[in-house]
Amino acid sequence: MTLKSRVLKFLKNYTSTISRLRMTFPNNLTRPTFFFLIVAIFSGCQILKNLDILTTNQQGVYHTVQKGQTLDSIASVYNINVVRLKRINGVYDPRKLQIGTRLWIPGARQVLNVDSKNNKKAAVKKKKKIKRIPK
Structure with missing residues (x-):
């Protein structure tokens, strides 16, 4: 219908x-x-x-979350928008994502390996204070 x-x-x-x-x-x-x-x-x-209505013939895979993986890292590996990934899978708070959770990845053809070692976001480096030279 x-x-x-x-x-x-x-x-x-x-x-x-x-x-x-x-x-x-x-x-x-x-x-x-x-x-x-x-x-x-x-x-x-x-x-x-x-x-985020999907057609019945939508291609995709289920990715099982493993230790150290974040929603951002999974989304970047599968080249999907993080907001869309959250919306499709009903993840409202990514901090509560648990190991073993199955996430539907629309458009993916196979399960990809998400590197869980380098998933932490880059720390923002503090700017070095520049000493002023007196005139």
């Missing part, structure tokens, strides 16, 4: 429900109905965005 047919089915059911409700509450229904419709449309759009 396509997204368009789902939306049309929803609207058909919604309008028939509203018609029945208008018979019961003809005066007070207009504003709440409009508000509900707007909220439903915008929340539906946000839900589709957050789910």
Whole structure:
């Protein structure tokens, strides 16, 4: 069932429900109905965005997180955006990522080796203070 047919089915059911409700509450229904419709449309759009809808034939692999691997390192090896990887796998706090967690990597053709030794982010070096030469 396509997204368009789902939306049309929803609207058909919604309008028939509203018609029945208008018979019961003809005066007070207009504003709440409009508000509900707007909220439903915008929340539906946000839900589709957050789910990062994949087609059923989407190619990909499952990567099992190992000791020392971070979401950033996994994303860089598979060449995928970290935000997208978090969204697809429902990872809300990358610090709580545990060893053995299986992550879906869309578009990957094989499981790649993620080097867990060099995964720490580069430390920011402090700038050396420059001594001023008195004039």
